[in-house]
Amino acid sequence: MNWHEKLLALLLLPKARNHIVLINKELESKPYDELLNNTYNHPIKKQSLESIVKAYFWASRLLEKGSCLPRSIALFQHLRAVGYEVEHKFGVNKNDSKLAAHAWVEYNGNPLNESADLRKKFTVMD
Secondary structure: OOHHHHHHHHHHHHHHHHHHHHHHHHOOOOOHHHHHHOOOOOOOOOOOHHHHHHHHHHHHHOOOOOOHHHHHHHHHHHHHHOOOOEEEEEEEEEEOOEEEEEEEEEEOOEEOOOOOOHHHHOEEOO
16 A cells, blocks of 8 residues: 555545444444445545555544444445445354354455455355
């Protein structure tokens, strides 16, 4: 990621944070499928995939832990709004009799801001 993309990500950071907070509130009253089909209605220009993903990554670090679902839905909506063909994924993992869940976004079959072996850790729910 070059300095220009980092600067764009930094400029996008407040919008990304607010978007994640909004999705977190909407999760209380709207079904998951409806949120995925909602369009992100804020005026945005197409930026590099890397700068958008990095902005949402940084924004999620400013919020409480366990925010993978609102973060991933917000990132999904934003990337779709600017024309990237991304997929939203939700997976579960049972380890040591504990159930864990995680949500993320994939582009061309690759998880964004996640480890490459994510699909080995979680069973994707379709």
